[in-house]
Amino acid sequence: MIYMDHAATSPVRKEVVEAIEPYFTEFYGNPSTIYKVGREAKKGLENARENVAKLIGAKADEIIFTSGGTESDNIAIKGIALKNKDKGNHIITSSIEHPAVLETCRYLEKNGFEVTYLPVYQEGIVRIDDLKEAITDKTILITVMHVNSEIGTIQPIAEIGKIAKEKNIKFHTDAVQSIGKIPVNVDKLNVDLLSISAHKIYGPKGVGALFVRKGTRLETVLHGGGQEKNLSSGTENVPGAVGLGKACELAGKELEKNMKYLAKLRDRLVEGITTNVDEAYVNGDTDKKVPGTTNLHFVGIEGEGLVLLLDGKNIAAATGSACSSKKLEASYVLKALGLDDVHCHGSLRLTLGSENTEEEVEYVIESIKEAVARLRSMSSIWNERESKMKDLEDKNRCKTCSLE
């Protein structure tokens, strides 16, 4: 199988599996206990913490382990909001955040907070001027993702962080899609809080971390035994944390090599597709992107069909088409770029990983070419696309006037 959906999840590397294994069978103790098997577990946990911290230029005691990016985002956003509710009730985020951020913000909106969702324009990147304008004396938190999962665009985190610092506003970034893909340093990025997930960087699912800068005070939103600095609770997922630690260690070592390699593969992929397929367009900024990620749309076809045809050729990829979503709605990220439903329909996301090869890329280009041609030969709008797309756009506009 050719796996090109690394933004969804990634295979766990052998080295990671090997590092984890003894923590299931040998060092299975509860790290809160004082006897040997517990101490061994604790050692593994703290070693993992060091590794996570090292990758992002933090100190080990600024890292708490969580069950993944979603938990990290919840702890950070709700924690800051509740802690500072006497100072203000305004939060700024972007319109293309992960649901873990967006839904948390919506929840807070229902509970007396006000949220500004910054637009991202055609390039899929927030603008600093919009941010400056949005800040009020009630703003207590800015939360903007480092890299978007669907289109791969890199947000100007360091700049946002600088402004937040000047204004004394806490700043959180969801770095789930940037860790291990581009350099991430909490000091250079000027962030107070940063979310990490293991399974996007060849680690196990169900484990992640949150960086909390020393001195940043959070209200506890997850109550229990208080194992992780009283911000997260429950007996520690030691094997998971060890896996995350190992994945971070490897990601750091191989970062530069992988960045070059993936950029090369991705550039060839995009070039191959856009030169071989008519009316194929890249979604979002083409430069300010993590290496390895591309999102395109093909006029006149629907993405779920495309994904299924590619699956038939043993290729795993993703789409932002309404037809393949649970709610039958086109991707809100693509819509935030100003794409209407009919263009979102034909979208395809390809996210490469270090195990992909040049031959695979060539095969994928060929397969996409065939699949798109096949779907277009069946498409009721391809031949008269100009008039029909226009019709559909007009119809959709009524449905989604929020865009206009």
Place this chain on the structure above:
Amino acid sequence: MYTDKVMDHFQNPRNVGEIEDADGIGEVGNPTCGDMMTIYLKIEDNIIKDIKFKTFGCGAAIATSSMITEIALGKTVEEAYAISKNEVADALDGLPPIKMHCSNLAADALQAAIEDYRSKQ
């Protein structure tokens, strides 16, 4: 999530194409997710002699289009008009609940094509 039959009709759709001198053409759009389907009919002696489709839509939309053309071919106009969306879905061994509207679309497109034919009589 799709049955083998859906996948078969999606991957090897029957009766794809257009009929140039069609006796009836039905074009419908899907308000739920925004896809479009067109069905072309050739009718002789009140019998559907030829039927073709073109669809801009998901795997289920293509499979239901293909299936409904197969069911309708050779039927009388009245029989074809009576084909229900459930009949199409059943013939495909079922559709995921969220995809039932796609079979709706196929039935609507066929009915629209028949109405177009009738309006020209």
